[in-house]
Amino acid sequence: MKKKYDIIIVGGGVAGKSAASELAASGKKVAAVENDLWGGTCPNRGCDPKKVLVAAVEARSNANQLIGKGIESAPDVNWPDLMAFKKTFTDPVSEQTKKSLIEAGVDTYSATVEFINENSIRVNDDILEADQFIISTGAHPSILDIEGKEHFLTSDDFLSLPEMPETVTFIGGGYIAFEFAAIANAAGAKVHVIQHNKKPLKAYDQEFIKELMKQLEDKGVTFHLDINITNIQKSSNQFILTDEDNFNLTTDLVFGTTGRIPNIENLKLENAKIEYDKKGIKTNKFLQTSNSAVYAMGDVLSKSQPKLTPVASLEASYLVSLLRGKTEESLIYPEIPTIVFSSPKVAQVGVTPSQADKDKDKYDIATIDATDWFSYARLNEPVSLVKIITEKKSGNLVGATCMNNEADVLINLFSILINKKITANELSDIVFAYPTIASDLSSLLA
Ligand SMILES: Cc1cc2nc3c(=O)[nH]c(=O)nc-3n(C[C@H](O)[C@H](O)[C@H](O)COP(=O)(O)OP(=O)(O)OC[C@H]3O[C@@H](n4cnc5c(N)ncnc54)[C@H](O)[C@@H]3O)c2cc1C
Numbered sequence: 001m002k003k004k005y006d007i008i009i010v011g012g013g014v015a016g017k018s019a020a021s022e023l024a025a026s027g028k029k030v031a032a033v034e035n036d037l038w039g040g041t042c043p044n045r046g047c048d049p050k051k052v053l054v055a056a057v058e059a060r061s062n063a064n065q066l067i068g069k070g071i072e073s074a075p076d077v078n079w080p081d082l083m084a085f086k087k088t089f090t091d092p093v094s095e096q097t098k099k100s101l102i103e104a105g106v107d108t109y110s111a112t113v114e115f116i117n118e119n120s121i122r123v124n125d126d127i128l129e130a131d132q133f134i135i136s137t138g139a140h141p142s143i144l145d146i147e148g149k150e151h152f153l154t155s156d157d158f159l160s161l162p163e164m165p166e167t168v169t170f171i172g173g174g175y176i177a178f179e180f181a182a183i184a185n186a187a188g189a190k191v192h193v194i195q196h197n198k199k200p201l202k203a204y205d206q207e208f209i210k211e212l213m214k215q216l217e218d219k220g221v222t223f224h225l226d227i228n229i230t231n232i233q234k235s236s237n238q239f240i241l242t243d244e245d246n247f248n249l250t251t252d253l254v255f256g257t258t259g260r261i262p263n264i265e266n267l268k269l270e271n272a273k274i275e276y277d278k279k280g281i282k283t284n285k286f287l288q289t290s291n292s293a294v295y296a297m298g299d300v301l302s303k304s305q306p307k308l309t310p311v312a313s314l315e316a317s318y319l320v321s322l323l324r325g326k327t328e329e330s331l332i333y334p335e336i337p338t339i340v341f342s343s344p345k346v347a348q349v350g351v352t353p354s355q356a357d358k359d360k361d362k363y364d365i366a367t368i369d370a371t372d373w374f375s376y377a378r379l380n381e382p383v384s385l386v387k388i389i390t391e392k393k394s395g396n397l398v399g400a401t402c403m404n405n406e407a408d409v410l411i412n413l414f415s416i417l418i419n420k421k422i423t424a425n426e427l428s429d430i431v432f433a434y435p436t437i438a439s440d441l442s443s444l445l446a
């Protein structure tokens, strides 16, 4: 069968789903093709299930901090029950997403897409043509090419683990390792994180990351820096991890957390003359690929912005406006807040301390130890640190990095101040409810 559409969306994840429904609602004839779960990574095997599990970390650390201060003991995590709770969020996602697309007027196909030429794709036995395409196929976990690599589990497996074993090891000290290490530790596992150099979470302020590692070590997580694992060997029900020196670690499960690879390998992009590099599909500032009828968005893009859900959503809504003729402007990204949901949490937005450090004539950095501030002291948090970056010339706030259990709330407040260029003076006109994280803001900027 041959069918023709105005727009075909390849990949029904975060970005694809929202662009498909909005374009169909605007009267375009739209098809969306997905080869796995509708809704994609974030609600099925990413942000949302992860954040459900983070509740266990929060419950335990909040209670642990207050032992001897009115709380008798920290709750134990029942992993199978927590997983069952997680499934109440994830199980319905795919079917509900597909249903909502159909209700919006989108034709949905379940298939792995491949381009046949510049304006048609193969979808199972059908050939679909379109005036325009949007590729939003996301990314998948990368697996280190080492001996025994077949033993690696991925983040997808962790988020569906039926039982938490005694020891788990993460190879690669990035977002996923720091978040999952806190979760597995709260669930009672002995956790190891192995990083091949001295800079885990390298996009973040390394002073804060050292402190985060210390906090996790105090809870029982072990970090191994400068270790390059070259072999995973199965030994009865366990795995032995070794490098080319004397490193040797036995673990029940080993997870590969060394980053994600854009999903482009099955698309036959060459047939449609779409250029890409190892970071993903290359586009111009209008998210248009080297084939002018094809656009791309989300994690599959080769870009310098972080590969995150709100960024994918922003790109989807930009492309909806562009393809509906509502804008002719290129996409301008705001300052994007990022968070590591570890224990404590670390977050940043705007100019980072290391960028500011390299340009001391332009920026001032203030480090604030807020550990004994009421907001954090009342919870007996072990650490609360904030770095504020201001531009010398204007005095404007241009960056913030924070580490405490409320960093997810705090960073969004900083994001508003930075993106809307709100000054400390203007902030003093606003009354915040007290005592809250927001009511600390003016003291942080003082
Ligand atoms: C463990 C984990 C935790 C995360 N936590 C956070 C977080 O806390 N906050 C945050 O902002 N971001 C987080 N992320 C990142 C976030 O999930 C992604 O940035 C987001 O899902 C990207 O959306 P997307 O639409 O580009 O891709 P996806 O949501 O991955 O969707 C792509 C879709 O395309 C489909 N597809 C792939 N190839 C083909 C093909 N050839 N044909 C048809 N369909 C195809 C896939 O099956 C998938 O459904 C996390 C990611 C992971 C893995």
Ligand SMILES: NC(=O)c1ccc[n+]([C@@H]2O[C@H](COP(=O)([O-])OP(=O)(O)OC[C@H]3O[C@@H](n4cnc5c(N)ncnc54)[C@H](O)[C@@H]3O)[C@@H](O)[C@H]2O)c1
Pocket (backbone or CB within 6 Å): 144, 171, 172, 173, 174, 175, 176, 177, 179, 194, 195, 196, 197, 199, 200, 201, 202, 227, 228, 229, 256, 257, 258, 259, 260, 306, 307, 308, 338, 339, 340, 341
């Ligand atoms: N909170 C969030 O927003 C969130 C959470 C999880 C995932 N994500 C997204 O998913 C992506 C992937 O996460 P990730 O943690 O897999 O990747 P990552 O890019 O955050 O970290 C990978 C880490 O592995 C290290 N590494 C690389 N090769 C190695 C090797 N041979 N041995 C040991 N370490 C090695 C890197 O130096 C890096 O520290 C993130 O970049 C982000 O886009 C976001």
